[in-house]
Amino acid sequence: MSEEPKNVRHPDLRDGHYDIVGSIATNVADGFTMVAVGDLIVTRALTKRRDPDFAALVAILRDADVTFGNMETSIIDIRSFKGSPQAEYGGAYHISLPELGPDLREMGFNIVARANNHSLDWGVEGMRETSQALDQNGIVHAGVGENLAQASASRFLETARGRVALVSTASTFTPLSRACDAAGEAPGRPGLNSLRLARSIVVPSEMLDSLRRVRNALPGFWHGCDNSGPVVLAGTTYKAGDKPGYSYQADSGDVTGILRNVRQGKQFADFCIITNHGHEPGNWSQEPADYEQAFAHRLIDAGADAYVGHGPHQLRGIEIYKGRPILYSLGNFIMDDLRTPIGADMFAAQGKDPSRDTDAEVTAAEMGGGYESDPGFSDPVFYESVVTISRFEQNHLAELRLIPIELGHGNRLANRGVPRLASAHRAKVILERLQMLSQPFGTQIVIENEVGIIKLPPDSSR
Template identity: 75%
Template sequence: MENDLHRDSHDARQNRRYDLVGSVATNVADGFTLVAVGDLIVTRPQTVGCDSRFGAIVSILRDADVTFGNMETTIFDIRSFKGSPQAEYGGAYHISLPELGPDLKIMGFNIVSRANNHALDWGVEGMRETSRVLDQNGIVHAGAGENLAQAGAARFLETARGRVALVSFASTFTPLSRACDPAGEAPARAGVNALRLATNVVVPPQMLGSLKRIRDALPGFRLVNENPNRVVLAGTTYKAGDKAGYSYEVDTGDIADILRNIRRGKQFADFCIVTNHGHEPGNWSQEPPDYEQSLAHRLIDAGADAYVGHGPHQLRGIEIYNGRPIFYSVGNFIMDDLRTPIGADMFAAYGKDPRIDTDAEVTLAEMARGYETDLGLSDPVFYESVVTVSRFEQNQLSELRLYPIELGCSKRFANRGTPRLASPPQARAILERLQELSKPYFTVITIENDVGVVRLRPSSTP
């Protein structure tokens, strides 16, 4: 009997130890609020001389326990910078003044993601200097580091209602910016926490037959293990499907690392935010790529309390899964895109001459061209977004509020990009579009006083 009691006591201690060490349960105080916004493409301080509509947004940001954005620029003083613009960059050279650090803090930002395609526009030196500025201003950041272990690790923010972990990764990144760990005598590589994707182009079966004939006619082709539903041509994989489009396969090793880092982060925190920076299938698309919904569900099942997608520069739908918000894209928050200076490679890419043309003229040419389509980044859809405010009760999402914002698309180049609360007609248009984008996920968004609202009833058990 005494041995049985001893065994029961030992088992109880072991169970308690697992609860303390292995649990990924959410544990925030009621009323915990998370503000999540999209890309911070910002070159200068925003709070100096701001108008009342921007001031109203700042009040929303500062009222939350956690205020998150995607840091899609590097921060340093070009006059003392020791690095250089990279030959491989994220489509543009993003740079901001050091004064941005304290300005972000004034706005209310206390946690930001760093894994994106612009993190190493100015090399490892730019990445490190940005980390220094953020650290100096007490802004927690994740997603970039001296090796993959550091880039992938959760970073932590202490709040009055609980400790918050952030895991940041990018499915869109420049190949040379991917962080890696050391192997044997080979040292580690600094960079971003990357999720590699294998891209497949989906075509109707009759098109696949034409592609096979082209492949077979090319010199040097040798057939090995023919797959009737798949063709590899000039390094691109095509597969048969009902309609033309894109399909993605995630790297299993990268996913395993991300899931483990979520578990690690949640085991030492009360709440976990996971963010993904991805442009797939393209900035033209209002729908997320085919892999993303199942991935977001897996991440939440592993312990994430919110999944925040950003990258395509426009809004995508919202899903509520197991009492947790999934934002497939929160669009842009600031697009103050006065890039200066920019590298010579970008001048050349747009047919400009740095001895004749200006940085602004190159930037305007880049925005007009757009990505993968004739929908340029000057299109009004990229200047409309929302500020999301998620409120949690009983450790589940109880209410989601969506404040429509506009970034001044019609303003002159030097003045556009700063967010302001949208006017009532524009606010309704933004929210009605978001309602349609969210219908496939059965998310019901009501519009109340020009604010989108999603209400949920928390379950009776935490």
């Protein structure tokens, strides 16, 4: 019998759905389900609660092949911890008790993202202890490591219906938390897998002319520079446009590395999730940053089966691209932010005195007003989200279900932030908002019995 020629295209695979080293098509058993939620800002074990609505959510999480969330806290025992709160932190010191590790597993989480602006709130020591806690409980995690190669690498979860790869990156991060590789005799640096963005402020052309005149009048200005393009003033780039706002350019080297790791992740797995933590252009925005759609499309083209965004603490739209889900932001799943202890820097930032004020009072001040340039977390929109359930049949996304949840915005601090199934009225409000946010992407969400449903035809990946 003659030997099959090498690198021959198999007739059952359409053009563009595989390369020499393997298929980039989805390759899971029928009925494969991915549950994806947003931020896990959680300080304590929650499964001991006698709350039927929370228990109903846990049942959904446990029933999936892969259950994903963004791990936005450090799991450390402060009594034996050798590190310290960092001077540069992600806006608040997120800290969790050691019992959170087994509790996340009990909830059903088996894979989590680690790259975000809170990855190193408690330094490299906190990053390492959190990794150890997740490892001990069999929860796969990606996005941080001892160098960039480790932080950016795919991590793998074995399931009954296929092997799942996860690549985790962050476009919002503290500068000193960015991992790097060794260079010559200089060792690599522990940290997170970053996606650096260059931000420009878009203004009307007449305003740009005014900014150019201000720049030209400043001492030290070099008059030989370009007077027709963007204006750099006090380290900020301004450019002309029809609509004032913010524009972002992703670092080409970072994008190349992320695409490579997605491609490699898919080569070694049946299903690949790429996740990005980004607050851009701000927590106030219900629209993704202007770079993100093209970025997500490139990742899907490289082999990702799902793009999961989180960061702005509220929902953003959903797009289906080549039959694969792009979830631009899933908001918060848990925001049980009873953070204690917190660093002295945060007391100072909120105008509090650690000898007089409590950790809870500092937390309440931070949650109620002022986060970067945002109005704070007093708006109920930050306490509403969805649990997404993606079901695949014949290696195609057949259905995406959206289960509305609310996190108890009106509750006292000790009980706020724990998810439960939304009431019928709130479910309708949440899903109608998500319908509106998804319309620009051509996504049709049908509401049936307080559940959002996106159904796809079998050939939707073409």
